[in-house]
Amino acid sequence: MxxxxxxxxxxxxxxxxxxxxxxxxxxxxxxxxxxxxxxxxxxxxxxxxxxxxxxxxxxxxxxxxxxxxxxxxxAADEAGLAALRMRRVLDKESDREAVLASFVTGLSQQDEEMLRELLTRTREAEE
Structure with a gap:
């Protein structure tokens, strides 16, 4: 080393x-x-x-x-590992809505649009 x-x-x-x-x-x-x-x-x-x-x-x-x-x-790639970490942090908080709202308001416009698109695609796939 x-x-x-x-x-x-x-x-x-x-x-x-x-x-x-x-x-x-x-x-x-x-x-x-x-x-x-x-x-x-x-x-x-x-x-x-x-x-x-x-x-x-x-x-x-x-x-x-x-x-x-x-x-x-x-069983997961780096993106999957990051998502697992994010879920663990969210699961530890008592006010999930406040955490998510704070997260979303801190996103750039591009990231917010990407998140909206991903949510739409996920809903459509579930229907």
């Missing part, structure tokens, strides 16, 4: 995104050791297991028992 990498703190979710990206590149369910190696081997095996376990709790990965260990598969 280079000195500048060792001193740099990763942003929240950066390791999770890296682990998900590695799993998406796998041609089949992958072991934690494979993920560790794919990420360059700089992370401790226990750190990789911790990240995978957190992703499992978030529904971003699945795991299957093979022998005495597990193999892991990505």
């Amino acid at each position: 280079r000195d500048q990498e060792r001193g740099r703190r990763r942003g929240q979710g950066e390791l999770e995104a890296q682990v998900l990206a590695a799993l998406r590149e796998a041609s089949e369910p992958a072991s934690a050791a494979w993920v560790q190696e794919k990420l360059g081997g700089a992370l401790a095996y226990t750190t990789v297991i911790t990240i995978l376990t957190r992703l499992l709790a978030k529904g971003a990965v699945t795991r299957e028992k093979v022998g005495r260990s597990f193999v892991w598969t990505a």
Whole structure:
């Protein structure tokens, strides 16, 4: 590990995104050791297991028992992981309407239009 990498703190979710990206590149369910190696081997095996376990709790990965260990598969991409985080934040708040209203009023006009379009498409698909 280079000195500048060792001193740099990763942003929240950066390791999770890296682990998900590695799993998406796998041609089949992958072991934690494979993920560790794919990420360059700089992370401790226990750190990789911790990240995978957190992703499992978030529904971003699945795991299957093979022998005495597990193999892991990505169930969500980075956008899906971000959406899971957003839902968790929203679920923790008592006034969902206020949180959503604050979120929407902070959107750019382009993002607001995109959100309206996505909501319309979702409703049409449900009908």
